[in-house]
Amino acid sequence: MNQTPSFVKLPPRSGKFNKQKFDYFLVLDFEATCDSPKTLVPQEVIEFPVLKVSGVSFEIESIFHSYVKPVIHPELTKFCTQLTGITQDVVNEYPVFEEVIEEFQSWLHLENLLCNSTNFAIVTVGNWDLKYLFPVQYKGLRLPYPEYMKRWINLKSSFLELSTVYPRNMITMMKYCQEEHEGRLHSGIGMCSKI
Secondary structure, three states: OOOOOOOOOOOOOOOOOOOOOOOEEEEEOOEEOOOOOOOOOOOOEEEEEEEEEEOOOOOEEEEEEEEOEOOOOOOOOHHHHHHHOOOHHHHHOOOEHHHHHHHHHHHHHHOOOOOOOOOEEEEEOOOHHHHHHHHHHHOOOOOOOOHHHOOOEEHHHHHHHHHOOOOOOHHHHHHHOOOOOOOOOOOHHHHHHHO
16 A cells, blocks of 8 residues: 655745755756667666756756767667657767766866865766766776766655655656646756756
């Protein structure tokens, strides 16, 4: 029997925010190659979106967004395109993962996020993006593995701390909070903006 509540009562929004441990939150939600009913191994990042959110105002201050051309499974499956809305023509126009990582590093420098005086945390919905997908994709690159990608805030765990409910996904959290979901479910940039 499902004993989860139909909604979660979160602390009231006052317009004022508690002082945060971090100067910025980098909200990330990768999209990857996929198929159904079989699974592609390994999966590859095909959308790399990151929103830089102020830890003071919680406003989006900057966006990094790139599609990624897959190499191991260069042809997107019909299922993948239907799920993500990302087409073969789109990924063909973008660089491969290693080049996107270098562009991302440049963006981090441009945004002064890698200087010692700036403290940031990456935020994801679940652990899959940074515990599985990113490390698997990063293997074999001639770049040192970024320390900041080794730790992150799992929004599902944070939600559990506030509500005593561990949600399956972002949509579940939104339903509990009586928020409406609009747009494509598996759009990386779209989902980042919901987080």
